[in-house]
Amino acid sequence: MPALLSAGLAARIVELGEGGRAFGQDPPPSAKPVLHARLRRNLDDVTEDAAHWAFRAIAAEHPIAALTRLRKACVAAGLTSDAPKRRLFILRNDEWSGGKRTREAVTAFEQAGGRRLSVDEADLRILAALRDLLAEDPPNLQAWLVDRRPTQDVKVLAEALGDVWSDPEPRVPAPEPRPEAPVADGVPSLVVGRAVEGGDAPVRVALEALRRHTAIFAGSGSGKTVLIRRLVEECALQGVSAIVLDPNNDLARLGEAWPEPPAYWEEGDAERAARYLEGTDVVIWTPGRAAGRPLTFQPLPDFAGVAGDPDEYAEAVESAVAAIVPRVKLDARTTRAQLGQAVLRETVRHYGRRPGTATLKGLADLLAELPEGVSELGNAQRIAADLAEALRAAMVNDPLFGGQGTPVDPGVLLTPPPGKRARISVISLVGLPGDEQRQGFVNRLQMALFAWIKRNPAGERPLGGLFVMDEAQTFAPSGSMTACTRSTLALASQARKYGLGLVFATQAPKGLHNRIPGNAATQFFGMLNSPIQIEAAKEMARAKGSGVGDIAQLRTGQFYAAVEGAPFVKVRAPMCLSRHPRSPLASEEVIARAARNAG
CATH class of the missing domain: 3.40.50.300 (P-loop containing nucleotide triphosphate hydrolases)
Incomplete structure (x- = not known):
């Protein structure tokens, strides 16, 4: 989705002709982006004031995963009710979960001016074609874009950028009874x-x-x-x-x-x-x-929230293993430590797929009686049993490690x-x-x-x-x-x-x-x-x-x-x-x- 949105925004900027000079977009995001794209419009060269249109696609079905992505997108976009120059569009075809926390987050998102937009197959086809065209960069592409204006047929962009020519209403600061305001010379500040x-x-x-x-x-x-x-x-x-x-x-x-x-x-x-x-x-x-x-410090992440994404699940497993390894004295380069890490990694990978909330105690119980087939290493059950004892000892010696709270x-x-x-x-x-x-x-x-x-x-x-x-x-x-x-x-x-x-x-x-x-x-x-x-x-x-x-x-x-x-x-x-x-x-x-x- 980031590449598709980037292509659509790049084409949109070209279509605006001379007016597009005031626009730009963020560079391509990382492999695990919080936002998928952001269009910026420069409003003042001196103060570097700008209007932002941020986009994030959220396809996750699990409520916690979707909620986490929504919250992070709101923070990254700077979305607040008193910042009309910052807008956030969530691209999601499914309805939100009916859970309390999700309802509260969605309400706050909408009250701050955020909008959820649907994306259909026709939009995706046009965006994919624009991506390929921009990559090929044939002669006279810019003239063709200005003449044909293909992004006008992309409904999601038309809805999000319909007011791209209008200036957001300026923020009206609340009156301060003190002679000094919290902003001096246009720079947010505080009196010390x-x-x-x-x-x-x-x-x-x-x-x-x-x-x-x-x-x-x-x-x-x-x-x-x-x-x-x-x-x-x-x-x-x-x-x-x-x-x-x-x-x-x-x-x-x-x-x-x-x-x-x-x-x-x-x-x-x-x-x-x-x-x-x-x-x-x-x-x-x-x-x-x-x-x-x-x-408390819980080394086991929310496996259920990332179970549908193989890359995110693998990352969650590695994060858990990295947190547990030093606690059970497996952070050495000995053969014993390497075998222990392998059994621990395989067990965590298996444990995260089981229904229910992942806990350190549950992992220790699984290690104590490792089922057949979890690991193909020889003596895996004996190694796992030793790991279970070491893990339980670590929890006893440090109540903050995997404890209640x-x-x-x-x-x-x-x-x-x-x-x-x-x-x-x-x-x-x-x-x-x-x-x-x-x-x-x-x-x-x-x-x-x-x-x-x-x-x-x-x-x-x-x-x-x-x-x-x-x-x-x-x-x-x-x-x-x-x-x-x-x-x-x-x-x-x-x-x-x-x-x-x-x-x-x-x-x-x-x-x-x-x-x-x-x-x-x-x-x-x-x-x-x-x-x-x-x-x-x-x-x-x-x-x-x-x-x-x-x-x-x-x-x-x-x-x-x-x-x-x-x-x-x-x-x-x-x-x-x-x-x-x-x-x-x-x-x-x-x-x-x-x-x-x-x-």
Whole structure:
């Protein structure tokens, strides 16, 4: 389908003659595309404003597979109700499933302006002929296309591109009571504070600049947590979801309203807080605590959703094998390991075809009593029985591996439900009391997040999501390697090009790996008390060509802010929009909130 649509759009552009100069289309997609084609119309060369017509064919009959493709297409197309210049057309002849989740997703898709179109055999014949013609490129083809205009007979293109000559209605921004708007000079941005000197002027950071990461160095009582919260809240107001690690129970109230407006709110903050709370889905997750809302790592994918596609099924099998192999000590190059991998691969391939939900326990049970014919290798049943014991031992030693709870899926953590602008997934670490447990969990989370963002890049959106790491020195310390140091540094150096912004916060700048500040274009320095940490902060500031001489005398809520290459400015950070009392929640309260949230 991508090749057919590309041919149809290319011919359509030629048919428009001189008018076609304003149009272009995306390059050919990858082997597993989220979108099959996209036509763009340039509206303004200066601002690079453009209108988009995106296309995705979904033939999958399985409800989960169809739903997954629909959701991914909506994200990739940037389809929202307040973006009339972005359109998405789903090509599907079958009706959607009647399931609740599918109905909700289809309703949100249609309310945002998406349309489902049918494709008949006549359309496919014309598109195939155009594909072949364009590949052959005979003489006078362009003149023939302009004269004959064959795409006018392609009903699906006629329906989708009927208004190709009309300009989409401009977006009307909601009135803001504050003097500064969230967009400065046409660039989406957010206010991170007001200058302490120089007339109380707002200090902004472009939303896209957060792709290049943020570092916050500030001690206890500095207002660091308030700054983190306001960054997350302001991003949510602009439709950017976040995953927030909460090691100290300071961030579990991100979805709670202030009982009374706080004294330090500015004009308009009450209205912003109401919009934030109304449009943001805040979810608390509690890995390691079944009484809350636990997260687990499930190595077995949804085999049923890809069973009808041999390539996708094979990819799912390989993904499962890759996740299990290191847990059962088969990641060596010995003959024993290679035989074990072969039996495991054959068993997973067989198990995925069985009816019902695939679970790690079910796979272990199958390995323990391997049926005849699953593997042709000699001693396959003995090898499988040993694998079953190793797999069960891995599940006992690590309850997060294949245990009970919601499988870790960054798509779930970052995708808001219908009717919400953004989702904030607060991952409480109360169920992982030791540093090693937390580091192991964060390592796997970051690897999953890195893989997901590579498959689902932000594209033309200024920012695709935030990953917030408080007490960052625990996960990427200086001078030693932890289980998650490598994945943290990989994210810091690579995630920006896919549109994921990282926020590193720490009370101990000297204790943080030195590659983290170097990868953070936006930096905040708040009050520090320890002489060692103060000197470390001053050295970092000097590396950016600025000074923070009175950092020990800063008041609560005051920071030196360096926004993407600009010199440091002393700012007063705004109060957060959600409730933040002096004392954090107790662990039991966090778990109770997560449980209520799950219900």
